[in-house]
Amino acid sequence: MSLPSESYLAGLIGDGVTPSLTPPLHEREGSEHGLLYLYRPIDIAALGLAPGSVGELVRAARNLGFNGLNITHPCKQLVLAHLDEVDADAARLGAVNTVVIRPDGTTVGHNTDWSGFLSAFRAGLPGAALGRVVQLGAGGAGSAVAYALLTAGVEHLSIVDVAPERAAERTAELARLFPAASVEARTTAELAPLLEDADGVVHCTPIGMAAHPGTPFDTSLLTPRHWVADIVYRPIETQLVRDARAAGCRVLDGGRMAVGQAVDAFRIFTGLEPDAERMREHFLALIEAEALEAGAR
Incomplete structure (x- = not known):
């Protein structure tokens, strides 16, 4: 040996x-x-x-x-x-x-948070539509994920956060870095119409973790044409992941990132x-x- x-x-x-x-x-x-x-x-x-x-x-x-x-x-x-x-x-x-x-x-x-999400996204959701994407969460992990999404070629990214000022700050930074894309901060009250027009949804908040069970939004808004990515991985099968699969969505679990x-x-x-x-x-x-x-x- x-x-x-x-x-x-x-x-x-x-x-x-x-x-x-x-x-x-x-x-x-x-x-x-x-x-x-x-x-x-x-x-x-x-x-x-x-x-x-x-x-x-x-x-x-x-x-x-x-x-x-x-x-x-x-x-x-x-x-x-x-x-x-x-x-x-x-x-x-x-x-x-x-x-x-x-x-x-x-x-x-x-920083391998952004590159790790990007490689996971490409491997786990190949060919995913990149026209309009809604991201929930504008914290540290959310910043890296948004950077990866825009690097991947997302054309219109809406970032929703419970702290509107944080979402506004993040979108301003990203709009400067990716001038060819449309990046905007939106409120939680606008989530339903945003999801209606979206190709994909990315979740970057603690909701769904063992200590924070539940879903970050009403998952009845999901349809089979949506793809859904979660970054929570404890547990791997979050309620969002389960509900999205049940709705017929293509899903990327948090373990991938x-x-x-x-x-x-x-x-x-x-x-x-x-x-x-x-x-x-x-x-x-x-x-x-x-x-x-x-x-x-």
């Missing part, structure tokens, strides 16, 4: 990241490539650290020989000031979720091409095991 020829050390910085599925997802794929791949959560809440400590943690990781870091809430914006370079897409989004540490110690920030961003991060860290479908299968197995464990309690 041959030993792994290379080793990688990666980590995830954020608040409450100890239960994350990202470490086993990366480690298994590393093993499939013959690597010794260690990935550790760095939970600022468990360590008693403030979000502003992200710069100190990045420097410590560099000094300790880490190859890369994923960055999640609430540090994606804060980390930018502590990096040597930031790629163009992450700079436009104003958020970094992936940091590669080069052999010379320089740090480069990327979660795996997509991990696939891109693995590639950035190692320079190797991961097997996206294998990582998807492993992710679903992890989710299923998690659900079984929770049910056994």
Whole structure:
């Protein structure tokens, strides 16, 4: 039996990241490539650290020989000031979720939230109509998803958020970045007529998570001509996903984006091409095991 020829050390910085599925997802794929791949959560809440400590943690990781870091809430914006370079897409989004540490110690920030959704969207909903799309949620994840949708070629994007000022701010930024598209902020009161004209619906709010059950809108408004994408993945089968399937819609579950961003991060860290479908299968197995464990309690 041959030993792994290379080793990688990666980590995830954020608040409450100890239960994350990202470490086993990366480690298994590393093993499939013959690597010794260690990935550790760095939970600022468990360590008693403030979000502003992200710069100190990045420097410590560099000094300790880490190859890369994923960055999640609430540090994606804060980390930018502590990096040597930031790629163009992450700079436009104003958020970094992936940091590669080069052999010379320089740090480069990327954003695989948007690229992960884009690859998931293209693979999971090939040929989806891009004329008119409604997106619910204008937070951090919503910004990345909207950027991906417009990159994919969406012609008219309506963003609906419970905080109208946040939606207005996001749409102004996106309209500047994508002048050929129509990007507008709309209110929740306008959702029904928006959905009537829409080709697709993308959901980027916490509704549907285990702690926030339900659907973000009246799903009786869905028809078979709609496609529906959800970014919630705990659980994979949200009520929105179930209702959309029952209505005859083509559906993209939230696990696709979660795996997509991990696939891109693995590639950035190692320079190797991961097997996206294998990582998807492993992710679903992890989710299923998690659900079984929770049910056994």
